[in-house]
Amino acid sequence: MKYLILIALLFSSVFTNAQDVIVSQKESTWKNFTYDMGAVFGGIGHSYSRPFHWQGDDWANFGYLTAGTLALFLVDDELNNWTNGFSDDIPGFVLDYGNEYGNPANNYMMTGGVYLAGLFTKNEKLRRTGVLLISSATAGGFLQQVSKRIIGRARPKSGDSSSTYDPFHLNRVFNYDSFPSGHAMLAFSNAYAIAKQFKNPWVKAGIYTVGFIPGFVRIMDDFHWVSDVAFSTVLSIFIVESIDRYLDSKYNEKYNAQSKKLSWNMRFGPGTLGVAVQF
Template identity: 45%
Template sequence: MRPIDYVVKLIIITVFISGPIIKAQEKNKDSLTTTWELLKYDGVSAFGGLKKTYSQPIRWQKDDFLTAGAIVTGTAVLYIFDDEANEWFRNQEDDVPMFIQDFGWYYGSPQNNYAVNGAVYLYGLFTRNEKVRRTGVLMISAATTAGIIQSILKTAVGRARPKEGAGKGDFKPFSSEPNYHSFPSGHTILSFTTAYALSKQFENPFVKAGILGVGLIPPASRLWEGAHWFTDVGLSLALSVLVVDSIDNYLKRERDYGKNEIEGISWNFQVGLGRIGITGRF
């Protein structure tokens, strides 16, 4: 299947699963506001989220330092098992259906990821729906913020990819060789940032789990291919969560997108004579 086919399908899927958000929210109350004014407001919001995240460390409190310490400690623990984890994941590659492997690659690629994020945002912009617009702003701002961080770290750290044949401790800082850009994982950061940002808009745990599960396919595919070590993926997941939460809190506190509460999806289990089923109400 051609890459463009995946992009189109990803956009359709994303807009479809965004439907519950769209139906649950009111449209922008100020009908006199032009689309251009909304676009400018959202641009400021996205950039403000980026600035807030980058400046956050200077305002860290005790709990923030404890969180950072836990992430560093967790990464160090994963490092111990990098070789064993790499061997295990590489042995699974032949058993993974090709369409899942392809999905992992295309969904985590920057151009496809931004196509999905852009589709959500533009839908909210042109339907003048505050909550969908906010979701799109969160997804785009978080992907950009985390993407810049991972691009800088990849070059600065210069860690060898597993498939290079070098060990987990082989580093060439500031190397221009792609095979020494393993840490962290760009595919993981982009895919999981988008999935986590979208999942926060739902209260139903099954919906959340489904969205997050899709977001974990690209990280797994990179491990199957030997493109990243387990620590690369683990740190990338943690980074994605921190960035999304930081920008989400900024949008709640400092930007006006109406009520922050989003109506969840209710599920009813129905049993009757000769029938059994589950009905979802959006």
């Protein structure tokens, strides 16, 4: 009888400890989740507030972005005619991937999956990556939706020229919502954030290439002008970098301890006009 009592007490103790561990894990998971969601909204707010804190180099970078976009504006119609010349040669699977991956619903399925994997495996690095992906996509997505309605630029498929605008609409006007490109912004935000996990430049280049496909496909399908995609791609880099700096103060895991400054170079020459961005 004595041994039965001891065994019963032992099982009771183990069961109680197991319950405590389960409860503790649930509390820890919920605590991490609420903390991360706060970081998501904090990152979005931080990215939107950055222009009020810009200094010399920041305004110079914005000037380069503006100058590069305006330069492309001048040749958008010619570039569109050129891309139409080989758009039929693009493989179907590339077009399908480009149109589907940049879709907001598919984008959040991917970014949410990355975050939940980090949350439930207690991996802070993966959690932080998920937070960076979600906050960057949300900040860029909201910004481009508002901009489309304000600017009202005609899409190539509308049949109008790149200089045609129908601005200032509360509701979205299809075929007059070209600038900027949401697909390009979402896709390259993801690629740029994920590439931060790797140091190998070839791996980074491969990820960037995959991230650029949706923007390229949208040009091929006459949904966007080249300047739409170029501007959106560079803007997505600005957003990710801004939020990533903010997250440095929120998480111990810093996979990107290297300098986070963008390097710009204007290039002029015979038949050449452009802006080179190093990141």
